Amino acid sequence: MTRKKILLADDSATALTMERTLLSRSDYDVVVARDGREAIKQAVDENPDLIILDVVMPNMDGFEACRELRKLEPTRDIPVIMVTTRGEGHHVENGFEVGCNDYVTKPINGPELLSKVRNLIGE
């Protein structure tokens, strides 16, 4: 069976490492991007099954990246989970407006993230 591929976009190397470890242990292939622009390029090049986008990133933030992903034919149907810091509750509303499918808050709860990933793309 082909392993599902997930694109992780976050400017923090720490957050990327933590999330990549969590997802790799659950048998997902992971590719990464360090900002919104790179996320869009990686999404087009890698055609992932799911994208996990941090909201606060340099160059292009997660909202703008999600909006762009929804405009592009190759990426418009890829599910997106937004990652936001608690305290930025309005980000959730903004995220759904730009087309994200779900969200998680930092500090990331591993089982919660995995549950949402499985819910969107399966094991």
Place this chain on the structure above:
Amino acid sequence: MSSAKSQLLTPTDLHDTLQAALIEVGENAYFVFVEPCDAGAFATLAEQERDKSSRPGWLMASVRFTGAFSGSVEIVLPERLGHWLVTSLLGMPPEEDLPETQMFDGVGEFANMVCGAWLSRVGDQALFELKMPAVTRMASEWNPVGEGRGREELMCRMVSLNDSPMRIRVRAQ
């Protein structure tokens, strides 16, 4: 204090919510107990830190926020504790060396989580936007115990994590 802020915060709220945020982040992300400490205990822990560490320096991580009110959360901690927080979060052996960029990034992420967890408790429906964290190494002569409050300080909380001192300041903008 602006009217929006006055409606949200009391001094007790400030301290209780910050303590709750630290506990939430410490226990959920780092599996560590956060113990409040007073100025005397903080000074003692800071003194001990000099003796027991090959990394005697201190770091400051600052996260600015804007929204219902604006300000910053500043966390100062010994470099040794910063190293431990990052290796702990990443599941690395505690003795493993970290490049400075990785440690600063991880300490900034810790500050980001604390700031967000605190703001979510401060205003139930209040809107805030967090900026990217900034982490700096304090000068070698810097004294964590002797530093003054500064006029814009809303509160200061001292805690210990793993028997290491940490101080959190919230400043209004």
